[in-house]
Amino acid sequence: xxxxxxxxxxxxxxxxxxxxxxxxxxxxxxxxxxxxxxxxxxxxxxxxxxxxxxxxxxxxxxxxxxxxxxxxxxxxxxxxxxxxxxxxxxxxxxxxxxxxxxxxxxxxxxxxxxxxxxxxxxxxxxxxxxxxxxxxxxxxxxxxxxxxxxxxxxxxxxxxxxxxxxxxxxxxxxxxxxxxxxxxxxxxxxxxxxxxxxxxxxxxxxxxxxxxxxxxxxxxxxxxxxxxxxxxxxxxxxxxxxxxxxxxxxxxxxxxxxxxxxxxxxxxxxxxxxxxxxxxxxxxxxxxxxxxxxxxxxxxxx
Numbered sequence: 399x400x401x402x403x404x405x406x407x408x409x410x411x412x413x414x415x416x417x418x419x420x421x422x423x424x425x426x427x428x429x430x431x432x433x434x435x436x437x438x439x440x441x442x443x444x445x446x447x448x449x450x451x452x453x454x455x456x457x458x459x460x461x462x463x464x465x466x467x468x469x470x471x472x473x474x475x476x477x478x479x480x481x482x483x484x485x486x487x488x489x490x491x492x493x494x495x496x497x498x499x500x501x502x503x504x505x506x507x508x509x510x511x512x513x514x515x516x517x518x519x520x521x522x523x524x525x526x527x528x529x530x531x532x533x534x535x536x537x538x539x540x541x542x543x544x545x546x547x548x549x550x551x552x553x554x555x556x557x558x559x560x561x562x563x564x565x566x567x568x569x570x571x572x573x574x575x576x577x578x579x580x581x582x583x584x585x586x587x588x589x590x591x592x593x594x595x596x597x598x599x600x601x602x603x604x605x606x607x608x609x610x611x612x613x614x615x616x617x618x619x620x621x622x623x624x625x626x627x628x629x630x631x632x633x634x635x636x637x638x639x640x641x642x643x644x645x646x647x648x649x650x651x652x653x654x655x656x657x658x659x660x661x662x663x664x665x666x667x668x669x670x671x672x673x674x675x676x677x678x679x680x681x682x683x684x685x686x687x688x689x690x691x692x693x694x695x696x697x698x699x700x
Contacts, residue, residue: 534662
């Protein structure tokens with residue numbers, strides 16, 4: 399299968415490229431990012447640069463699948479640089495849609511959205527799995543892109559599906575809570591490590607290899623749902639995750655919480671496991687096992 403990945407050199411895009419390449423797919427990539435060193439191994443052809451209609455044409459491929467992983471990747475980024483976030487997210491998607499409609503109309507688009515479109519998930523059940531109420535600029539950008547994709551499906555005959563990704567982690571990611579905690583736990587000169595919030599924030603965690611595996615299952619499926627929740631049921635409070643991480647790192651530091659809450663970050667970003675696309679197919683990696691792999695990778699950096 400010919401697969402084009404936009405945002406191919408970010409954490410998710412690069413991990414997907416490696417996984418799909420090893421499964422025997424013909425993988426093409428476009429984008430910017432830190433993971434360019436592995437290009438020649440993972441991609442049949444790639445372009446390093448902005449995602450535009452013209453740059454997509456230069457790849458000279460008519461893919462079976464387009465995995466749209468490009469765009470803003472965090473709440474913090476969307477607040478700090480809203481213009482760049484808009485360009486990288488909505489304008490990049492429109493370039494992809496223009497390419498598919500004009501030059502590759504047999505392609506199926508898989509748009510990588512985020513659980514952030516759901517907003518505050520407190521009390522949500524499987525019956526509310528498609529409710530959208532974002533509370534951050536990042537969530538709103540993703541919700542806008544979902545609406546654009548659905549419009550093209552309804553009015554332009556686009557073949558597409560939308561994946562709502564929950565909290566992804568794994569070797570290679572150098573941001574967000576797990577990376578920050580590893581840095582604080584191993585490099586602190588103090589007897590404690592401080593984190594924002596109160597530790598009761600709840601997330602549903604998905605290990606990167608589980609995400610890649612589930613994406614391959616999805617693109618090979620004949621009848622694809624328009625919207626699929628990529629949650630795993632690995633639901634933990636931040637305080638519980640930090641305890642697991644501290645144990646894996648074998649450090650003896652007190653964990654303190656500042657009770658400072660960042661604007662746009664929901665307290666709960668987890669929904670009923672019954673709504674999970676992934677759990678229909680396989681049992682995901684436990685958080686304990688995933689954290690152990692992450693710690694092994696983190697320690698290898700030094």
